[in-house]
Amino acid sequence: MSGHPGDEHSGHTHSERHAAPRSLDARAKIFIFFSTVIIGVSTPVTSPRAFAAYFSAVVLISIALRAPLSVFLKRLIVVLPFVLFIAASAPFAAREAGESARPFLGGSLLVTDRGIEAFANAALKGALGVCALTALSLSTPFHEMLAGLRWFKVPAILVSLSAFSYRYMFVLVDEASRMKRARDSRGWRGRWVWQSGVVGNMIGSLLLRSLERSERVYSAMLSRGYDGSLPMAELPAPRLTDFIVAVVFFSAIMSARLFLT
Amino acid sequence: MHIPDGFVSTELSVAAFAVSGAVAAVALKKAGKDLGEKQVPLLGVTAAFVFAAQMINFPVLGGTSGHFMGAVLASVMLGPLNAFIVMLLVLSIQCLGFADGGLTALGLNVFNMGVVGGIIGYYMFRGILAVSGKSKNGYAFAVGAASWLSIVLASSVCAFEIALSGTAPLRIVLPSMAGVHALIGVGEAVITVSVVSLVAGVRPDMLHTRIAEAQA
Known part of the structure; x- marks a missing residue:
């Protein structure tokens, strides 16, 4: 359950405590990480160099944004086994009539090329999605993310409901963990x-x-x-650096998509 | 059951975004029109509650555990479209704030848990209620059966989506997803029934379906 608000007893996320004072504009970050996920998912799995480029780009920008890498790793370690577990059913199963299969683990299981491809596809893209969304959430306070999403024309009622829920999540998660502690201390x-x-x-x-x-x-x-109506936080006006970083990052990802596949 | 990025085909993701987006547009429009301003805190707090309740694991078999989904609970309390909005909020915040569930799979996750779990779950509840009768036990039975069905149905739909995308074959994913969730669904049913009975006893005014029956 790491990464969920219950672990943080302060009632604030890591992002709110660690984000650099003048970080990149929230709209630029949403644009960067959303386009990385979408371009990554559209990339054929047979081009490992493109995926290497996506992962390096996400790690580099996370370091630049001072997203706390320890939390980053912790969240990946929690989510990745799940991703791998689902994906792992593919190599042994995705067999079509007439396709040759190789024995695996002393012949008890059969592996096909198509199955391995399906596994690599799900595992790589699943991991890229987790990395990009983790980088986004760790480097962006949630109220800034919502203000950014509002700018991208997400309906106002959805944004204010989300703001409201997010605010009370921490309170209720704390309440739930107190109840769990009380139950466990009575020996349940x-x-x-x-x-x-x-x-x-x-x-x-x-x-x-x-x-x-x-x-x-x-x-x-x-x-x-x-x-x-709920008042929303206003984002500060974007600076020239926000534009430059967004354009450079997007061009890098797009060229990897076009020229490394 | 949160589908990550890369597990489903582009066509299916786009189609799911279209369906979930259309349902969201209808639900939000209706919420904006019908709901008093009092409902904004109620919907927001219910979403926060579902998020917190999903962190409390329940035992399944010999120490393994599952967690609560809450879609039928939300629909019995708030009605189908509001339950959809609650699930939409929970899933969007889990995806964007906690990297739980893929961004490109958000449409599918909202479809599976909001449309199948919340809206179809609600109509399964109404259907079962019509047969089981409106006594206290009949009501509890309908809540429990709809909760179990919502979990099994949502996980089976999820298995179909993964299989349709060619990630894993149906004969593997469907039995494993439906089998595991048939057990988890029992926990969901036990919990939903005890929560709804508690609310019916203490705060019957908070139950959408009870109010609907009083009018009927």
């Missing part, structure tokens, strides 16, 4: 699915507390003059 050790009722009661109390909190929050908002 569920091993089987029919013992899930205990978790049901916990989640039920969490829900009631959340609903009551939402009512208190609503009254507090009303008392501060809430009229149905």
